[in-house]
Amino acid sequence: MTDLKQSSPPRLVAVSNRTAYGSQTRAGGLAVALWDTLAESGGLWIGWSGKIFDVPRRRVQLVEEDGVSFALVDMSKAEYEGFYLGYANSVLWPVMHNRLDLAVFDSDYFAAYESINRRFAEAVEAQTSETDIVWVQDYHFFLLARHLKDGGCRRRTGFFLHIPFPAPEVFRSIPNHMTLAEGICAYDVVGLQSPHDCANLGRYLHEEMGAEKMDDERYRIGDHVLTMRLCPIGIDAEGFSLSATSEVAEKASNRLSRFLGKRNLVIGVDRMDYSKGLPQRFEGMATLFDKYPDLHGNISFTQIAPPSRSVVEEYAQLRQQLDELSGRINGDYGDLDWIPIRYLARGYDREELAGLYRLARVGLVTPLQDGMNLVAKEYIAAQDPDDPGVLVLSQFAGAAQQMTDALIINPHDRNAVAEAVREALQMPLDERQRRWRALYRGICEQDINWWRDHFLAAFDTSGPAD
Incomplete structure (x- = not known):
């Protein structure tokens, strides 16, 4: 050896x-x-x-x-x-x-x-x-x-x-x-x-x-x-953009499109963790359905939440809470031909997710506390520049201090979540494009390579090891 x-x-x-x-x-x-x-x-x-x-x-x-x-x-x-x-x-x-x-x-x-x-x-x-x-x-x-x-x-x-x-x-x-x-x-x-x-x-x-x-x-x-x-950590923005139009991405997008029909997709993708604010997000969507009956049957909220650390008791409790919430909301607001919340407790390939992000009119990223949250950056990277979706982002995600052209909300406020999704769905194309261009420029300028180089450059000015 x-x-x-x-x-x-x-x-x-x-x-x-x-x-x-x-x-x-x-x-x-x-x-x-x-x-x-x-x-x-x-x-x-x-x-x-x-x-x-x-x-x-x-x-x-x-x-x-x-x-x-x-x-x-x-x-x-x-x-x-x-x-x-x-x-x-x-x-x-x-x-x-x-x-x-x-x-x-x-x-x-x-x-x-x-x-x-x-x-x-x-x-x-x-x-x-x-x-x-x-x-x-x-x-x-x-x-x-x-x-x-x-x-x-x-x-x-x-x-x-x-x-x-x-x-x-x-x-x-x-x-x-x-x-x-x-x-x-x-x-x-x-x-x-x-x-x-x-x-x-x-x-x-x-x-x-x-x-x-x-x-x-x-x-x-x-x-x-x-x-x-x-x-602040970044992503490979240009590489992820290419992933969103790959064969795998388009296949995943087409599978979901067959279910959506003409409905607008609202998407969340998070590890199943109590820091991600998933119960609060579900309650925010319930408030949206309650306040705006005109959206019934016209949008679909898909939450992808692969289990995380399931052997820890708090995570098992969270899984049960989400199961119960999604069942209640679908029972209260759903119809024969419409399921308000599609809750998928499993993971998907990175390219599949890129395709789903590109399809979504709204990306819902609402952690209660997060160091950065790279899903927010991946959602922006995956968008179609000609018809981009809108990012709704928690003020408590580290990404909020960089991504100020997102719709920034307090995830504890279910009315704020509902109103931001409503605003995103109604946002004119020119405003969506303006916000997307600013966000995409930011994630390209401070990408994953910038993060690595910026950190390692600190050794040029730091003192010698003690």
Whole structure:
């Protein structure tokens, strides 16, 4: 088994809970941003193998695919339950999305989280050199850089948080919040999705860590300088636009068109997660049907919501709630030849979704809290420039601060949801085109490659690793 350490040239090492190794397609998400850069630099991707064993295993499997090397770490069942289902998704996820009522503060969860972070830090140390840049992805690994430093391992480290960073008052509710913050402060560069996230973290660092703000991006904490970079993630806008007219996309669009007839399509596509505001969205559509009987039989709302983390109790409860809501709304408003809500609890291929987005007159993206929300950007990328649909977007999505030409609404207000959908359906063609052009220009200018380059450029101005 060959050691993947290199002394030169510098390369990018990505660390994330899941990798793109063995994927049928690398289209979309993190893989688009990282794969080409990793391949060009002879890079390495470190992540979970996806395998769960009855007992802990220290094995790191080294494999390669299409010019990218992978170091895959195994987990035991107890580690997976404590680290991933426990601390990551029953503590950090709800707190970071302002759902303290759903958080389960269990000291055993934190012990598992710290253990896995240490295990991944050991893999980073074993498989990298001092010339590498280590780019760690998301809330699963707040502590990784701290464990590297505690072990005397000098690496240039960056961290990108894909989810929101909450107000300091909320973050302090986590019993180990200071330990997590010390982990964040061990990184050289930290990237966040929105100005609001940057303001929240900056205030926390000042109030709790005594951080000194040196300029717009740099904070001094003790003898360490942290660069905090506003870095909203994007998509491959032009590539997704092409996907929307592919054979697969057109086939999916034609299948749904046969059901729609002359009705206008309103579409939502989300993981089944309580942060996405799906019950509130369903209630908003019920309000629309209640207030505007003229729309009965003339529109169809399709919600695609593949299950997520179904073994966590809150997600099972959400599934039951959506089943009951869609049944009630269809019973109250439907007719022999019209189903108001088509609710599909399954996933679809990326190109199929692109075709459905292109068909939809309204894209309904109404999370209660979201780091960015790339569905909003994909919906815009998929539109027909000559006859584009309208994006209805939650003010609490990170994308709202970039995509100001969408119809921005409060997702908690069912009347606001209803009125925005009504406005979108009635919007004149020239206004739809004007809004779409501005939105499409924005997602092309700050696409997935811009995001990657903008983050990595922060290392040019950051200080050396401590």
